[in-house]
Amino acid sequence: MATIGCIENGFEKIQSRIRTTVETPFYGNNVMPVASVKEVYYLAKDSPGTIELSGMPVFEAEKMGLPEGAKVLLFNDGAVLGRCAAARRIVGEPNVKVDEYATKLREAVYGTRFRRLYRAEAIVGLHPDFMIKAHLLVPEGHENILYNWILNFQYLDDCYSKMYQDSRVYPEGDIFIFSDPDWQHPEHPLGLAFFDPNHNCAAILGLRYFGEFKKGTLTLAWGTAARNGFLSCHGGLKRLKLHGGRNFVMAVFGLSGSGKSTITHATHGGKYEITVLHDDAFVVNRDEGYSIALEPTYFDKTQDYSMDSEASRFIVTLQNNGASIGKDGKLYAMMEDLRNGNGRAIRSRFWSPNRVDIMKDPINAIFWLMRDPTMPPVVKVTNPCLGSTLGATLATRRTTAERLAPGVDPDALVFEPYANPFRVYPLSVDYEGFKTFLASGVDCYILNTGDFMGKDIEAKLTLQIIENIAEEKPCFVPWDNFSDLQIMHLDGFMPDLSDKGYREQFIARMNDRIKFIKGKETERGGFDKLPPETIELLEKILEEASHPKTK
Incomplete structure (x- = not known):
């Protein structure tokens, strides 16, 4: 027992x-x-x-x-x-x-x-x-x-x-x-x-x-x-079976509204055989690398799903949604957040036709989903320590509905380490765990699922990027003067650090991360203090960004 x-x-x-x-x-x-x-x-x-x-x-x-x-x-x-x-x-x-x-x-x-x-x-x-x-x-x-x-x-x-x-x-x-x-x-x-x-x-x-x-x-x-002995994960995990029989297992970590469930359940147009572990909660055995789902069902938003969508077919319960009478005299849900924001549903495990409760294949790649407007649609992080540091500063933007105190920068990022606000153990445990995990050969990427300097990044572009990575297409190039960051050539989304305005915003957002980590040294009595290497790595990025290559 x-x-x-x-x-x-x-x-x-x-x-x-x-x-x-x-x-x-x-x-x-x-x-x-x-x-x-x-x-x-x-x-x-x-x-x-x-x-x-x-x-x-x-x-x-x-x-x-x-x-x-x-x-x-x-x-x-x-x-x-x-x-x-x-x-x-x-x-x-x-x-x-x-x-x-x-x-x-x-x-x-x-x-x-x-x-x-x-x-x-x-x-x-x-x-x-x-x-x-x-x-x-x-x-x-x-x-x-x-x-x-x-x-x-x-x-x-x-x-x-x-x-x-x-x-x-x-x-x-x-x-x-x-x-x-x-x-x-x-x-x-x-x-x-x-x-x-x-x-x-x-x-x-x-x-x-x-x-x-x-x-x-x-x-x-x-x-x-x-x-x-497990890594605790607030994220989604799925496997893509590629042509030739090779498997690509990916884990996505993101805050509410970042696209975590959308990416996990995406079918990629039927190009691959897809197996889903879960879209919200799983654990990974640190020694052997297999993953276990914690829940059989899915508790997800109803904002983007109409009553007659395929996903709605698998609803078991609804919370905070409307209802109305159909022509047949029966009651139906009125979803898409008509009644209020954050309408929710529990969908059964049947939503994923190839659902498993354990994924024995090791994870090939981790994706940090962020809404940082200074980040291009995808960044590959080649240093495991930096990859874990950026996971510890997983970012999103403040909403326009949020009331801010005087003096608070509305453009400053909001952070939630590893997208998990439910941690009851020191943050350093996750930092060291993900650092070791990435050092074992797991690739690390940042996906910006918001906008890049005001230009929206559509979901279809994000999914195309994931497919290119899964299929190992040679698409990454060095990013300017950075030693540990690479990017894709994507028309309309190429960052230009020689542009003073962009460079200043990029540096400001990295400084947000440093400020966040420094705050952990005293917040809650230093319970979530991170090792000095995290700040050193971010300061290295600042130094490299301050001396971009000439265009």
Whole structure:
């Protein structure tokens, strides 16, 4: 059995004040265990506010453990339509006092005593080499959260129960998450997502957006993976089978809206046989190089998908979307973010016709997806240390809707190392892991999926670039005076460092990266401090950019 869920086995791994506080209410006499995904479906369907989309049957419902004739269920939140990073608190961070939060959690638990609660189990990790049992507790009235959670991860049917029993053993506790979306506290007006990562437990309070529960669970699973010989990846991974039988395995890492899912699920016009591992969450064994998916389904945006698109055929649930009546009198979804931004769907694993849960082929290339307007559409990074450094400063731009404090540069980049804001271990762990990974022979690229100096980079160009790389077409040339960066000749997208205006902006964006890394030396008490070589490499780029070759 993979992880520890009882006191007879590894009791010391599940001893902590927070874990005991979180786990204890799971055994209350007001708790109803939910035994199957079919049972959760009926609970969610009958939950107040749920919309059963009668014109949208779930594709292959019975193969997912759902009742025959099951329909897509839609549930909508109110004003909050996304995750709240400001609500996260992690044991071990500066100013996080365990006694204070333990008291708040005890009071939150007590506040649910006159309510019915539902508990469910699921598996995170879809191969016996990495499987963690997870437990979630939610109050009555929030059955859709439970339904989405048990679909997003793997419910325990006979097959996966047997697989879990035979899976690799880890000296880690099961994941336990207590929640109360209705919780309120004057010191936490945005809610509270509290994590004790070393004891694999959390409390999600005052937060009802499903993404909080998905990423909260993955936060603990990724932490477990990092402690046990894996690289934790918030990204997509797929394999292209090329002519001649050669395989090209690629991993893409990007923030929300960068094109991560689009690239992962792209069919490339049918030119290749494509196998998808996942588009959001996987782990890579550091020693042997194989990859394991953590989730069976896909939680993706509905902004770019109409109701009659092929991708919509595989929707199982919808969140924060509209609905209307068709000519046949049945209810259908109104998607494409008509109701609000960040509409979401859970799509079944059937969306990818060639879906696997383990990719034994080693990864050939890593792509950092960035929206840095000074970067051309693709840059090849030939130095593994620099490749990992640029992954640690994975960048995007501020949106026009963001309210900025006086003095904040609207053109400055926003960074999220390795596109993973859910890290509960030091950033240096990922830095060293990706550096070693790239040094083993994995190629590293930056793909700019935004615009280059105001000129949009279309998705079809990005996909063409990926195809050229996969097919090993000799298309990269040195980039000006840089010793570790190469580019493609792409009409209309050639960077000119002899142009003073462009050079100044490029240098400014590199300085943003240096400032970000220097800030990690003191932020959170230096928890995420990176080695000096990262700044030295970026300063080398600045020096090379300051002395471009004559045009």
